[in-house]
Amino acid sequence: MKKLSIGIIDLVAKAPTKTMWMRIMGANFVSIMPQVVATWCEEQGHDVTLVTYTGRENLIKELPAEVDFVFISSFTEAALLSYALSNILRSRGAITAIGGPHARCYPQDAQKYFDYVLGFTDKSLIHEVLKDCSRHRPHGLHLTADKHPVSLPGVSERWKFIERTLRKAPLVKIVPLLSSLGCPYSCAFCIDSSVPYQPLDMDAIKEDLRFLLKKVKRPRVSWHDPNFGIRFKKSMDAIEEAVPPGSIDFIAESTLSLLSEDRVKRLKHNGFKALLPGIESWFDMGKKSKTGNRTGMDKVKMVSDQVNMILRYIPYVQTNHIFGLDGDEGPEPFELTKRFLDLSPGAFPAYSMLSAFGQAAPLNLEFQRANRVLPFPFHFLSNIQMNIKPKNYQWLEFYDHLIDMTKYSFSPSMILRRFMANGETIPRWLNIVRGFSSEHFGRLKYFKEIRRQLRTDRNFQRFFEQETAEIPKYFVESIKNDLGEFWDWLPDGAISHDPNAYLMSSNKTCPHCNIPNVDAA
Numbered sequence: 001m002k003k004l005s006i007g008i009i010d011l012v013a014k015a016p017t018k019t020m021w022m023r024i025m026g027a028n029f030v031s032i033m034p035q036v037v038a039t040w041c042e043e044q045g046h047d048v049t050l051v052t053y054t055g056r057e058n059l060i061k062e063l064p065a066e067v068d069f070v071f072i073s074s075f076t077e078a079a080l081l082s083y084a085l086s087n088i089l090r091s092r093g094a095i096t097a098i099g100g101p102h103a104r105c106y107p108q109d110a111q112k113y114f115d116y117v118l119g120f121t122d123k124s125l126i127h128e129v130l131k132d133c134s135r136h137r138p139h140g141l142h143l144t145a146d147k148h149p150v151s152l153p154g155v156s157e158r159w160k161f162i163e164r165t166l167r168k169a170p171l172v173k174i175v176p177l178l179s180s181l182g183c184p185y186s187c188a189f190c191i192d193s194s195v196p197y198q199p200l201d202m203d204a205i206k207e208d209l210r211f212l213l214k215k216v217k218r219p220r221v222s223w224h225d226p227n228f229g230i231r232f233k234k235s236m237d238a239i240e241e242a243v244p245p246g247s248i249d250f251i252a253e254s255t256l257s258l259l260s261e262d263r264v265k266r267l268k269h270n271g272f273k274a275l276l277p278g279i280e281s282w283f284d285m286g287k288k289s290k291t292g293n294r295t296g297m298d299k300v301k302m303v304s305d306q307v308n309m310i311l312r313y314i315p316y317v318q319t320n321h322i323f324g325l326d327g328d329e330g331p332e333p334f335e336l337t338k339r340f341l342d343l344s345p346g347a348f349p350a351y352s353m354l355s356a357f358g359q360a361a362p363l364n365l366e367f368q369r370a371n372r373v374l375p376f377p378f379h380f381l382s383n384i385q386m387n388i389k390p391k392n393y394q395w396l397e398f399y400d401h402l403i404d405m406t407k408y409s410f411s412p413s414m415i416l417r418r419f420m421a422n423g424e425t426i427p428r429w430l431n432i433v434r435g436f437s438s439e440h441f442g443r444l445k446y447f448k449e450i451r452r453q454l455r456t457d458r459n460f461q462r463f464f465e466q467e468t469a470e471i472p473k474y475f476v477e478s479i480k481n482d483l484g485e486f487w488d489w490l491p492d493g494a495i496s497h498d499p500n501a502y503l504m505s506s507n508k509t510c511p512h513c514n515i516p517n518v519d520a521a
């Protein structure tokens with residue numbers, strides 16, 4: 001195969017930005033797969049340049065002028081930037097491919113702007129694509145492996161890419177690792193609800209940890225496992241065997257039901273400094289938090305006791321909450337969250353709105369069948385903009401509750417209480433920066449603006465009420481402002497998408513391989 005010049009772009013930011021939060025933390029939110037793909041391409045003898053985009057870099061200048069093939073890794077919120085970039089790169093003769101959450105959720109839309117759209121990706125799929133390396137226009141090829149890769153290149157093989165990214169993180173430097181893929185649970189709204197749990201090799205993980213400890217004085221590792229702790233004993237044994245207790249600081253996402261006091265003690269012993277348990281709803285998903293049939297204030301008290309217990313051992317706890325679920329109605333879900341904050345002031349609350357990301361989860365088909373999914377431009381789809389018509393709320397009512405609760409959660413007095421309740425320096429200051437910069441000024445400003453538009457702009461209301469699919473001027477102008485120079489490269493029609501594409505395509509099957517909704521490889 002011809003030696004190719006390959007570019008890989010990891011879009012951490014969705015547009016140029018200079019916020020303090022992104023400056024301090026942006027480089028710590030990189031994905032593992034761009035590094036993995038870079039390593040696989042190099043193994044094949046190609047020249048590879050990996051660019052991590054945190055909103056400050058000159059994306060085009062950092063790639064070689066004569067680049068042959070570019071992979072772009074993108075979340076849906078960065079899809080429009082990725083479409084503009086693909087357009088620029090194609091105009092310069094490159095072949096383009098997209099992978100990551102957007103490609104998995106909205107393949108039909110991405111096919112319009114890329115030569116290849118990749119779902120589950122393993123080494124042989126990458127080889128196949130590079131062997132083909134040709135234009136597929138106007139309709140890109142959608143290809144997927146039948147499951148996640150069985151193994152991934154270790155930290156030592158990815159080190160040169162990791163090291164370069166770490167240089168961009170001025171204060172806190174975090175290395176992402178994976179010990180498993182998929183999840184054994186099946187929460188209907190989640191992208192992993194139907195992806196089988198797949199543990200990765202424990203010996204390889206031990207190797208990764210040992211290698212890191214040799215390279216970095218006191219490494220910080222963020223486990224990107226969708227649900228860390230499924231194999232709790234084995235993971236803890238591996239960490240204890242590989243490195244002295246407390247020599248690496250760890251961060252992990254885990255369901256509350258897996259976090260008993262004994263386990264949390266063991267996590268502390270092994271250096272876990274941040275945990276991100278999902279609470280989701282006070283009225284739903286009792287299985288996940290092990291609160292069974294308890295709902296409302298009973299569940300608040302029970303969860304709060306458990307979170308306070310965790311905070312006695314782990315200095316940073318982010319609790320994840322979802323609003324707008326069909327089981328929620330009236331002010332109660334919001335008021336109960338405020339009571340939870342009163343009872344657990346040390347927790348940092350992260351709020352998501354119910355979002356149906358294209359074909360991420362089977363539940364999305366139900367929302368599409370019920371015609372409840374709105375075509376909000378991708379630029380706003382990051383769990384902050386609910387894209388499903390709420391079952392039990394009028395939009396204005398929903399935003400009133402949301403604004404009130406966000407104000408309460410990030411008021412100066414609540415930020416101070418959180419600061420006082422956190423025991424360690426870095427978590428304390430991260431909470432302050434995050435509370436003020438992204439959550440307070442960023443989200444609250446956005447929610448207030450949406451409410452204002454809903455009250456004052458008839459076209460805006462009509463869009464939210466599904467009386468028109470025309471994207472409101474406010475959204476168009478915001479995208480234009482955010483994208484800056486990339487706006488001019490956005491292909492015609494890219495800000496609109498078919499919110500029911502998954503439903504439309506769900507009956508289509510490849511005639512050769514029988515895989516639903518995938519082109520023949």
Ligand code: B12
Pocket residue numbers: 011012013028029030031032033034037071072073074075076077098099100101102104105118119120121122147148149178181190191192223224225226253357360381382383384
């Ligand atoms: C770990 C994680 C994070 C971490 C790390 C993020 C990161 N950059 O990877 C943190 C906490 C920082 C994070 C933040 C956010 N996240 Co997140 N996160 C996850 C989580 C739990 C696991 C993702 C993961 O690494 N899986 C392991 C990898 C190996 O599997 P995979 O992602 O499925 O990838 C496969 C293929 O997609 C493909 N692939 C993946 N990347 C690439 C890249 C290339 C180039 C190629 C060719 C292929 C390829 O190969 C893989 C192997 O088959 C998922 C939920 C889930 N259960 O998957 C949500 C998820 C990805 N996050 C989500 C969201 C919305 C966010 C935020 C926008 C939330 C917010 N409002 O801040 C931010 C955005 C951060 C950013 N821009 O970087 C959504 C994305 C939906 C979408 N379509 O955009 C998900 C799906 C959760 C959800 N709500 O449903 N997240």
Ligand code: SF4
Pocket residue numbers: 183184185186187190191192193226227255278288
């Ligand atoms: S436990 Fe978490 S990762 Fe697993 S299916 Fe439920 S939401 Fe998804």
